[in-house]
Amino acid sequence: MDEKLINSEEDAILFDPILKTGRTFYYTLFILAAVILWGVWAYLYQYRNGLGVTGLARPIFWGVYITNFVFFIGISHAGTLISAILRLAKAEWRRSITRSAEVITVLVLFFGVGNILMDLGRPDRMLNIIRYSQFESPLLWDVSSITVYLTASSVYLFLPLIPDIALLRDHAGKWQWFYRILALGWKGTEKQHHLLERAIAFMAILVIPVAISVHTVVSFVFAMTIQPMWHSAIFGPYFVAGAIFSGIAGLIVAMNVIRKVYHLEDYLRPVHFNNLGTLLLVMTLLWFYFTFTEYITTYYGAEPIHMTIFWLKFTGRFAPYFWGMFLFCFVIPLPILSLKRTRTPAGTLIASISVIIGMWLERFVIVVPTLTNPRLPNDQIIYLPTWVEWSILAGCVAFFILLYMIFTKIFPIVSIWEVREGREKSMAEVQERIKTYLPGIGIE
Amino acid sequence: MHRWGMVIDLDKCTACQACVVACQAENNVAIIGPEESAKGRTIHWMELIPYIEGEYPHIKARLLPRPCMHCDHPPCTKVCPVYATYINEEGLVGQINYRCIGCRYCTTACPYTVKYFNWYPPEWPQEMKGSLNRDVSIRTKGVVEKCTFCSHRLLRARERAKAEGRDLLPDEYIPACVQACPSGAMYFGDLNDPHSVVSTLSRERRAFKLLEDLGTEPKVIYLSEGM
Numbered sequence: 192m193d194e195k196l197i198n199s200e201e202d203a204i205l206f207d208p209i210l211k212t213g214r215t216f217y218y219t220l221f222i223l224a225a226v227i228l229w230g231v232w233a234y235l236y237q238y239r240n241g242l243g244v245t246g247l248a249r250p251i252f253w254g255v256y257i258t259n260f261v262f263f264i265g266i267s268h269a270g271t272l273i274s275a276i277l278r279l280a281k282a283e284w285r286r287s288i289t290r291s292a293e294v295i296t297v298l299v300l301f302f303g304v305g306n307i308l309m310d311l312g313r314p315d316r317m318l319n320i321i322r323y324s325q326f327e328s329p330l331l332w333d334v335s336s337i338t339v340y341l342t343a344s345s346v347y348l349f350l351p352l353i354p355d356i357a358l359l360r361d362h363a364g365k366w367q368w369f370y371r372i373l374a375l376g377w378k379g380t381e382k383q384h385h386l387l388e389r390a391i392a393f394m395a396i397l398v399i400p401v402a403i404s405v406h407t408v409v410s411f412v413f414a415m416t417i418q419p420m421w422h423s424a425i426f427g428p429y430f431v432a433g434a435i436f437s438g439i440a441g442l443i444v445a446m447n448v449i450r451k452v453y454h455l456e457d458y459l460r461p462v463h464f465n466n467l468g469t470l471l472l473v474m475t476l477l478w479f480y481f482t483f484t485e486y487i488t489t490y491y492g493a494e495p496i497h498m499t500i501f502w503l504k505f506t507g508r509f510a511p512y513f514w515g516m517f518l519f520c521f522v523i524p525l526p527i528l529s530l531k532r533t534r535t536p537a538g539t540l541i542a543s544i545s546v547i548i549g550m551w552l553e554r555f556v557i558v559v560p561t562l563t564n565p566r567l568p569n570d571q572i573i574y575l576p577t578w579v580e581w582s583i584l585a586g587c588v589a590f591f592i593l594l595y596m597i598f599t600k601i602f603p604i605v606s607i608w609e610v611r612e613g614r615e616k617s618m619a620e621v622q623e624r625i626k627t628y629l630p631g632i633g634i635e
Numbered sequence: 636m637h638r639w640g641m642v643i644d645l646d647k648c649t650a651c652q653a654c655v656v657a658c659q660a661e662n663n664v665a666i667i668g669p670e671e672s673a674k675g676r677t678i679h680w681m682e683l684i685p686y687i688e689g690e691y692p693h694i695k696a697r698l699l700p701r702p703c704m705h706c707d708h709p710p711c712t713k714v715c716p717v718y719a720t721y722i723n724e725e726g727l728v729g730q731i732n733y734r735c736i737g738c739r740y741c742t743t744a745c746p747y748t749v750k751y752f753n754w755y756p757p758e759w760p761q762e763m764k765g766s767l768n769r770d771v772s773i774r775t776k777g778v779v780e781k782c783t784f785c786s787h788r789l790l791r792a793r794e795r796a797k798a799e800g801r802d803l804l805p806d807e808y809i810p811a812c813v814q815a816c817p818s819g820a821m822y823f824g825d826l827n828d829p830h831s832v833v834s835t836l837s838r839e840r841r842a843f844k845l846l847e848d849l850g851t852e853p854k855v856i857y858l859s860e861g862m
Contacts, residue, residue: 241776242737243754248675250748252739312737312752312777319736323717330716330740416744417710417849565748566846567701568684572675 205603208453223593230586233579242312246575251562255580256310261554263303264409269438270296271344272402275395284466286613287458290606292442293348298594300341302587329415332408340405347394353377354608406434419496420561429481436474437550440543443467447540449604458605468539472528479521500560509560512552519549638726640826640854642836643700647820650698655681657815663771665757678751680782681812703749703782704853711741726854727786735778742779746849750781785810
């Protein structure tokens, strides 16, 4: 009934995905659902028959699932962390991108955790982790840290959603009861705004150390063992940098898609991609720096047990993975992101897809080669992931896209009130702020 | 307090693998077919590993029987999230199969790769099912297992000693591998007792431990050959 009212309003296009659902949506939904069902079937097959249906064996006890775990948790660093940093830095261009970033974090975390659970030999006993918690185990640090992170980033996603939910409650036709509950009685009074802003600022600060702790303890799962090329002090920061790196790439891909699908060219402008592209460039260089440091110290130390794995990666069996990682993480994105001419939506999209593939390979190259060469002599086992593992990975990716898609159908993917606030207040605010930086004016 | 340890004299060891077979039978270790075995899914609590040092032509090869090292500082127990692997006060590193969630963190953390995972439900040929050891629980699919120094034999021996109202005698508790060794290359006993055979041998000049520099303090001590 109120649809007309919304359409005549400003930012009407932001309500469109919620009000109208085209045929393409259902086609995509159908394809994704098919892939997910295939993945579910693969998992059920594994559940029935045991982990023998994977390519894993002794001594390569960990493979694609653990790679996925590290990879998905890494992608989650896009959202909350980037959004929190941009908010705290008062970067005005953040307004239309924060929401799409925060959603990634919350949704992708489930797949990180899910992959660990699917890797368990006895998933039916997973509650033993709570019943018999052994806090000396880095896995428990992961459990604690990720739980806090999931909670904090859900709250951090929800808080800036409240005013937008209230908008939907007041205008949109369907599901009013749903929006009414979630809006928590938001009226948009001065007091409420003040409270909300303080809460958001608080969460933004809280969420940064939590996010950093998450990927640090993920790296500790490897670094705390004494296995060659895992037992490294650099792993914490290396993993955090890699996580932010792949996270930004994930965000750029997501933004490209919603921009095209929902015609948000006016909201997600080339400048956003340019700025995120610059950020991605910084992370590309940082990633190279960490990778270089990691391998040069190993090489210079030249301990035989480390060198075996070093050469496995550089010239041996894992060379295609290693150099593939280098190509996708560095060689391809670097020139694209360095030139302003190619730092466009399309250019950053290519660089980001490359980074995402490269970062998955990076995790694989960290997990598998170390395990193939244990200290004591062992049979040479070649790990080739089976269709079960690939299907589950495909299922996870499809499920993530599906959830993201559904989110955009229920909530505005661009924060409406923040964009409006930007228009109404920030212009003056920014001018005032700049005045305080400059000598000679503004101070009485 | 006892501190159980094993000594393996490589001068006496003929690499006949009787220990491997004895262990397999004693501990209900599943039989894995040749196909799965080629993929690296075999389970051997006790295994003979080819240990090659140096490079051709100055090469030195030896075959080492390798049970669990029962380290004093085990890297595996630290990482288990559910206390499914632990070290007890007598130095035995145990494995609780019915608590294990199968995350395989201990298997990756063990520098000796002595831990094995049940990729499938364990199976035996029909004829062998009747001869399974009733003192050792059957594992399920998806859990980790490893050498326990036949700790069920210690329980048995303790019970017997208690029933007869006396202390445990030094020779009463011996793992199956040690018992089966035809050349008498393996010794087992209390490392805390300064007069026990293992304790004396462990202080011999030939004594060495695997990957000693890692600081895991293994309680399996080898006596090097050819000296």
